[in-house]
Structures are given as structure tokens and as C-alpha cells.
Amino acid sequence: MSQKPSRPKARLPRGFRDREAGEIAAERTLIETIRRVYESYGFSPLETPAFEYTDALGKFLPDVDRPNEGVFSLKDDDEQWLSLRYDLTAPLARYVAENFQTLPKPFRRYQVGPVWRNEKPGPGRFREFTQFDADTVGSNSPAADAELLMMVCDALEALGLKRGEYVVKVNSRKLLDGVLQAANVEPARRGAVLRAIDKFDRLGEGGVRALLGEGRKDESGDFTKGAGLNNEQITSIMTLFAGAGAIAELDQNLAEDIAAIQALASRSGYAEDRITFDAGIIRGLEYYTGPVFEAQLRFPVTNEAGETVVFGSVAGGGRYDDLVARFTGQQVPATGISIGVSRLLAALRSRGLTGKDQPLIVVLAMGDTARSFAAARELRAAGFRAEAYVGTKKVPDQLKYADKHGAALVVMEGDDERAGGKIAIKDLKRGAEVAKTVETRAEWVGARAAQETVERDRLVEKVRDILAPKA
């Protein structure tokens, strides 16, 4: 190890974070629940590496103008550019193109893992986050899209969400393009029009009309310049919000996919309260070619600023029939949906829908470590979570440690106990409760009732007894 003149500072890289026990356990439960649902549908797991060749990954991030913006890239020692994946769809397209001949078609896979975005971090916006994707490649049937949406409904309900607390919305790029074309929207105005449509949920018809036209002044008095369409164009575009039926009258072909998806979902028991058409669903990614999806949570949560907001989108996706063709030149129909694991987790935690830790027992070190190890081992063999203290501190400090570490019970075998063939168990939670109500010294002594001494060979039995009603 070389001697350095100065010490490095211990600090997390900007936009990244450490995650601790509670969040990790909750995320594990969430991922396992989704995994069970997806596997029950016959989807198989796939894991692609963190890196892809930069040219294979392509550049499909929304809101990214400059080349290489948005991804972490570096040059390999053979001078080829590598990038960390920014989603799980582009690597899937590479995998399918590379293994096309040997894959069963349709190929249905799920993948869960971190993705990286080289973007400006902000509150709640990290440069590493987890996605859970399911995709069906090799089927152009609306059944493939419908199945994904029903599967997401099942996953959300398996996670404890109730009917009405979530909704999966469907729109179609074809529909959108058809309506824009019918309204003679110039390509230059397309971005402004899409941004206006995207705000229907929040601003309603009046707001969107204003943004499609001259522009709109918000409550604070700020003015947003509009797309500058004329009244005829605006009316034509607003047809979108009259529902899929109205659009089918406009052009049967454009709404065909959506009608088929909705009919199949509805006949399978997933009615409009769960899977519904919404012309306001845009999805930023360039590569979608047909239906686009978004799963939204409808209940209010408190955000980081302490404000009550509707939680909104937790999953999104759509059909991307051209992505494999980037490699092979041959179109391969594909559709997928991606759950934002961290966002969904935040929503579930705000509702208390994630599991609790197993209670921890700390066995103090009281001179003979082999004996505390033995007690911990017995407790573990009985199915408990038991830690033998391995530091070198005095008993009061060890008790503080157990408390800080969130232990439920402390087990102690001091010289006196050992001589008498006994062992002491202290119930930290009960001790803390009793202490709150203690008013006199006599009561304080009584509070030691939270500590019991039992025969050494009744340790497991007694611990089971104490923890049983709480577990």
C-alpha cells in the first residue's frame, strides 16, 4: 500500500445512495412477489450484463439531445466503447437479435436489476435505480399486450393494492400519429402538442386547449407558450379525449389494437376500472410503435416536501416492433412493461404494505464467548434470529448496543446465573414500555419484571414464549 500524503474523503458519489436493512428487506419482498406472479404466467428470468457495447445499446432516452448524454460510457482496452445499460429493453433487443435462431417464439422473459442514467441527480432522483421488466418478443397479437397488462394488475394486487387504488392506462402511438396527421400538425409543432396532451390529467380540457393554441397562464401568473394550432386543429385533436369509441369512428384501423386489448382484458375480468384507454398517455421513449402503457397509483401520498400528491406512474411500456430490426434488419414484433421498483416501493412503504423484520435476540458476551455462542446457536437452530455479541465492551455498553441495533430480547449468562445453571432474558420492548409509565422508585424496581431468569435448558422455550404473541 503506497503512503499517501493526504487521505481521501469518505463520501458517496453524487446521485448515488447506500441502502439499509429496512429498505432492502422491503424491496426483496416486493421483487419476490412480482417474480412469483410473472413466473406463474410462464415468464422466465434472463440476466444480461451491466455493460453493452455503446453502438448496440442505441440512444433512446427521452429528453436527451446531445450524443452520449444520459449514459455512463467508457472505452475498453481494445478501444471499443462500452456503456452501462440505461434500461432493460435495449439489452433484450441485443440478446434476441444475437440468439434469435435458438429462442422459442414468442420469447417471454422477465428481468430485474439496476440501470444507470448519467443525468443530473435531484431529490428522489438517483443515477442508479432498479427496474422490473417483462417482455414478449415474437408475437404481434394484441393478446401479448393484454396479457402483460393483466399480469401487472395481478402483481400490484399481490403486493396488497386494492381495486381502485391502481389503474393501467393504454394509448396507442398509431392513434396519436393518426390524429396529429389528420389535424395537419407540422412536425415542428409535434413536441409542443405532445407535451400539451400529456397534461390532460392535470389541466383538463380547458388547459390542454389553451396549450394547443396560444398558450396558458397558470395560477401563479406564469405564461406557458402554446403549440399555436388553429381552432379546427385543436378540435380535431381533442377527439382523442372522447374515448376510443369516438376514435374508432375517426379511423377504425388506428384504434383496432386498443379495442382488441380492451375487449380481451374485459372478457378476462379486467374491466375498465383496471385497464382503460387514456389518450393522455404519451411515454417519452422514441422506440414505441403501437400501444403504450402506464400503470398509475391513484391514492394520495405525502411527498418529500410534505405535500399531499397523487402518486402517479409506477410502470410503463409499450410495443416496439423495430428494436430488434436495428440489428438484423428484420422486424420482430415485441411488447413489454417495466415497473419502477424504487418508485413502487416508496408508494407501498407509504401505505405500510411492506413486511416487518424478524425480531433480533442479542446474546451478550459475559466472559466465556463459547457459552454465548452456544446460546445463540441454540436459538438459531430453533428458528430465531440470534446474534452473539463479538465486541469487547462492558455489559451496560452491550445493552446500549442491543438497544441501538433494534434487538427485541437480550440474553445474558453472568457468573451467578451460570453457577446456578440459569440464564437471564431481558425484554427490551417491554422494558421500554414499562419505563415510560414509571413514576416512583418502587415502580422502577418493579420494571425489572421485564427481565427474567430461567433454567439454562429452558432458554429456547422461554424465548418462544415471550416472542410468540408478537411474531
Added chain:
Amino acid sequence: MSQKPSRPKARLPRGFRDREAGEIAAERTLIETIRRVYESYGFSPLETPAFEYTDALGKFLPDVDRPNEGVFSLKDDDEQWLSLRYDLTAPLARYVAENFQTLPKPFRRYQVGPVWRNEKPGPGRFREFTQFDADTVGSNSPAADAELLMMVCDALEALGLKRGEYVVKVNSRKLLDGVLQAANVEPARRGAVLRAIDKFDRLGEGGVRALLGEGRKDESGDFTKGAGLNNEQITSIMTLFAGAGAIAELDQNLAEDIAAIQALASRSGYAEDRITFDAGIIRGLEYYTGPVFEAQLRFPVTNEAGETVVFGSVAGGGRYDDLVARFTGQQVPATGISIGVSRLLAALRSRGLTGKDQPLIVVLAMGDTARSFAAARELRAAGFRAEAYVGTKKVPDQLKYADKHGAALVVMEGDDERAGGKIAIKDLKRGAEVAKTVETRAEWVGARAAQETVERDRLVEKVRDILAPKA
């Protein structure tokens, strides 16, 4: 999407790989098993990000001479260098230094996840692989080391390994340094001496003596130059292999840690057949300051070249009391052990110790998708893994798909069946078995016994009946 003149080639980056269902499921089982054992010992999970600032990560990889060799690094947009973690220990040191005041001490955490090494890939040697680490920070007691070793034994046994199939070996850097010092080994010869000692397992006493002296000619006639020590020095160093007892006579203090670890392990029921001293354990990493560990599998496996070899190391670690001090200047005792998940998985799979997939049922699409969706949904609700075919192919092609996809059963509701309120179930495994023994056409017709038609409302019952004895 910009029009490109040429198409990218779909290929994995060099040294990376895709992983498919069987391996992913086996690794998940392995990780969950280790996790359960580690949690039962009271270790808590921690997740640090993929990236660290390069200066915070430090350069501790073995066999790396040039700066930046071995790690993937890139410059952030604020001109700071970031590196992907090459192990889970350096990020832990950063985390502990950053959060020292608020952590319970000892701080015991486990972390499992990918690490990246920018090294030349080779057969079975990838640039992304998974490690499972457990560390205890803030205790200089040998109890902390001993506990980690026992915990690894428990984890290996929980994975199905038997006594005698694995061993955890312990050595000490202090011991090694003491012996080298006592033998007056010059710093320049240190590397060659360590490499010689490292080969004791393979070459035995004679081979190591030769490598410590002039050198050694192997069976193929190749000559390896030795460390050039004199006989007195060689004899002094060979004391190492006479066992910890002999070394204790040499210098009581040096062997103290190892004696304490072994005594505690042995009194806890982990005798020398499981946790044992081995002077040949070197561990390449620079940062170890005391005991070093290595868990080895002792059974023979067939390697990629078809040769039978003893599997060898699946975990390694040791005490690194100076790693947090890199940041804070204050020494914090720490010890840890890291399981190489991919290596251990390969060993377990070679023994058939990893679980099997749940059987898959494919419901064919026969005209009315909502009906096949309903059948699949019923089967899933009953706990089966059931896929509704979402492609658009004809029945024989769908049957081929089910076969290729490894389905156990196929469910079909054709027009005839539907009209009669029935549904057909085809047992693909049984069909294949029967087909093998078919000799006459009459038998071939009989082989259709592998297909049965039942009342539609008895579908779940019948599937349960067919799959029960196999599950």
C-alpha cells in the same frame, strides 16, 4: 431515431455473459440460503452503489501493477473520477468511515451483488461476477473472526454440503510476517517466497523447499526460478507447516489470534475437520493485517477441459484493521469473508445440489384467446405455473413451442372440446417416454393415452392429479 447507414452487430461485450433461467434460479436459491443463515446470526443487509469515487475505492487488487489497471473508471461531468466497485470491502470501508458516528459497534453487515474487474477475460473468468460478503467492523476480538468462519460452515451445510466436503482454513499475516522477519527475508524476495508458500498444497514440502531455494523443474521439464534463500532461511520458513503449535513455540504473540479462533471454534463444535490452520493460505489482497481465511471444497469436479480436479477455494477473507483508517486516520478493527457466488454455484450444480424449476403448463391459443386466458388463470390461481400462448401460430407449431420451452403439460380447448364442455390435456413428458418404446402402429395410437379429455370444470383437479407425483 436517426437513420444509420450501417446496422450495429448484436454481440455481448468481451468478458461478459447472459445468464438464463436455470442458472438464475439456482443462484437465487443459493443466495437466499446464505442470506437466511447470515440473517439468523444477526447480520443485516447493506447495499452500496455500483460506483464509488476512484480515490475512495483505493487500489487493492492483487497482481496489479499499473495504476487504474483492474477497475472500470470514467470521468463524471464534474471532472471527478468514478470507478465501478471491484469488491464489496472497499465500499464498506467508505460506508463505515462516512457513517461511523451513527453505526452500532460492532457493525455487522452482509452484502451480495455484482462486482466488476477490468481484466483480461478467459475461460470461466468473467469481468462481472457476484460476491456475497459478511463483515464485522469495530471488534478486534478473535470471536468476531471465529463467528464468521462458523457462519460460513453453516451456510455451506445449509446448501447441502456434507462434513468432509469442505474445510475452512485459517492463517495469519502476522505469523507470516513474523516468520519472514525471523528468517531475515529481504523485502525484494518477499513476493517469490509467498508464491512458493502458496503452492504447498499442490507441491508438498519438497516442492516448496526447491522454490524457496534455487528453483524447481516441473514434470514437463519447465524450470521455475526460486526465491534464492539459504538453507537456514528455508528451514526457518518451513516451521510454518509444522502447525500452529510449533509456531507458538517460535513466538507466542504471533500465533495468539489463530489459537484463540481455533479454540473458540472447537469448543463451539467446529473441530479441525471444519476449521483448521493452514500455513499455505496467503490471500493476495494487500490490505489484510491479521488472520486470513479461505473456504475450500474438497470433492473432485470435472472442469471445462473435461479434467477431474479438486474444486478448491469458494470463499476468502481476513482481518483488515487499517482500511477505515485510510479515510479517518483512526484505526477501526474489521474482519470479513467473501463467498464467490458464481464459483460456489458451479460446484453445487456439478453435484446436483440446486433446485428444480416448477413444471410449466402451456395453454394453447385455439381461436378464442379469452378462453385460453381463463384456463391459464384458473391454473395459476390453483398454484400452477401456466402460460397462455400469445402468438399467432397453428396448433402443431404451438405444440413444438411448448416442447422447446420445456413445458410439462399442454392444455387445449378446440371447437369440439368446447362444444362438448370439455378440455384436452397432453402430458408431454409421458408422451415422449411412451414414444421411445413404441414399436408398432397400434402402440403408437395407444401412445395417445398421454392425452386425455376431461370435463372443462375438472381441469384443475385433473392437472393436479397428473403433476402431483412428479412435483
